[in-house]
Amino acid sequence: xxxxxxxxxxxxxxxxxxxxxxxxxxxxxxxxxxxxxxxxxxxxxxxxxxxxxxxxxxxxxxxxxxxxxxxxxxxxxxxxxxxxxxxxxxxxxxxxxxxxxxxxxxxxxxxxxxxxxxxxxxxxxxxxxxxxxxxxxxxxxxxxxxxxxxxxxxxxxx
Amino acid sequence: xxxxxxxxxxxxxxxxxxxxxxxxxxxxxxxxxxxxxxxxxxxxxxxxxxxxxxxxxxxxxxxxxxxxxxxxxxxxxxxxxxxxxxxxxxxxxxxxxxxxxxxxxxxxxxxxxxxxxxxxxxxxxxxxxxxxxxxxxxxxxxxxxxxxxxxxxxxxxx
Numbered sequence: 001x002x003x004x005x006x007x008x009x010x011x012x013x014x015x016x017x018x019x020x021x022x023x024x025x026x027x028x029x030x031x032x033x034x035x036x037x038x039x040x041x042x043x044x045x046x047x048x049x050x051x052x053x054x055x056x057x058x059x060x061x062x063x064x065x066x067x068x069x070x071x072x073x074x075x076x077x078x079x080x081x082x083x084x085x086x087x088x089x090x091x092x093x094x095x096x097x098x099x100x101x102x103x104x105x106x107x108x109x110x111x112x113x114x115x116x117x118x119x120x121x122x123x124x125x126x127x128x129x130x131x132x133x134x135x136x137x138x139x140x141x142x143x144x145x146x147x148x149x150x151x152x153x154x155x156x157x158x
Numbered sequence: 159x160x161x162x163x164x165x166x167x168x169x170x171x172x173x174x175x176x177x178x179x180x181x182x183x184x185x186x187x188x189x190x191x192x193x194x195x196x197x198x199x200x201x202x203x204x205x206x207x208x209x210x211x212x213x214x215x216x217x218x219x220x221x222x223x224x225x226x227x228x229x230x231x232x233x234x235x236x237x238x239x240x241x242x243x244x245x246x247x248x249x250x251x252x253x254x255x256x257x258x259x260x261x262x263x264x265x266x267x268x269x270x271x272x273x274x275x276x277x278x279x280x281x282x283x284x285x286x287x288x289x290x291x292x293x294x295x296x297x298x299x300x301x302x303x304x305x306x307x308x309x310x311x312x313x314x315x316x
Contacts, residue, residue: 057214080215096238097266097283099283099285106255106257
């Protein structure tokens with residue numbers, strides 16, 4: 001993790017969790033589409049569609065579905081990929097290099113080995129403080145916290 | 159060049175030029191700080207300061223100076239680097255991965271071999287149509303055109 005990543009600002013929302021699985025498995029849960037479908041959305045939401053080109057400049061397309069059947073597409077782009085260690089992606093681009101309508105956040109995920117377990121850190125870094133506040137009110141901590149539980153459950157089962 | 163790059167939209171400003179120098183030299187003019195200082199700003203503007211970490215995720219810091227001595231810093235970040243072929247950078251980040259105050263554009267440069275000469279294409283792709291229009295009114299075509307002349311003059315002299 002670089003100094004810039006560790007320098008949490010008022011535009012950041014941060015989740016840190018020790019996950020009881022090796023980081024290779026946690027990373028797989030984030031990068032294998034069939035695994036992503038199993039944990040990505042907080043239940044009873046689901047994740048029916050996942051396409052990912054996991055490399056810097058590669059696109060990501062994840063669709064979340066609410067209990068009423070409404071779909072919420074999440075187009076994005078990977079900016080940095082270090083296998084088993086780090087993933088960075090953003091909604092500022094829809095593909096390489098097409099700006100999106102509204103850059104909202106860049107997400108920086110790190111997976112650190114903690115004696116066979118994983119220190120999992122997710123930073124949601126927003127373009128504006130107002131966007132950070134809105135994301136927090138939308139329930140970032142509850143939502144990402146529940147998803148981290150689902151992620152851990154799946155990683156442990158692999 | 160990918161299909162996405164070739165698909166010029168109403169958010170794009172594009173300059174294309176055949177430069178009478180091999181693409182390795184044109185690329186060097188874009189990536190060697192001492193060379194960048196010699197052509198980057200349209201004269202009588204100058205470019206007193208250039209720092210570049212030319213790799214995906216690397217920062218770029220270029221200062222332009224007007225004839226009255228006022229400095230205009232241009233912080234940015236490289237998103238994609240293919241030596242002698244392609245450079246992509248943006249002002250949407252000031253470093254990896256710190257969002258800037260206002261994402262304005264991503265610049266996609268391609269250097270194609272044309273029998274020893276270089277087909278040089280610069281796409282300035284903006285986040286909004288309004289930003290593209292503003293950039294055009296600021297004199298994109300004249301400014302980038304003059305700089306392309308300066309770039310060619312330098313590349314031919316190497």
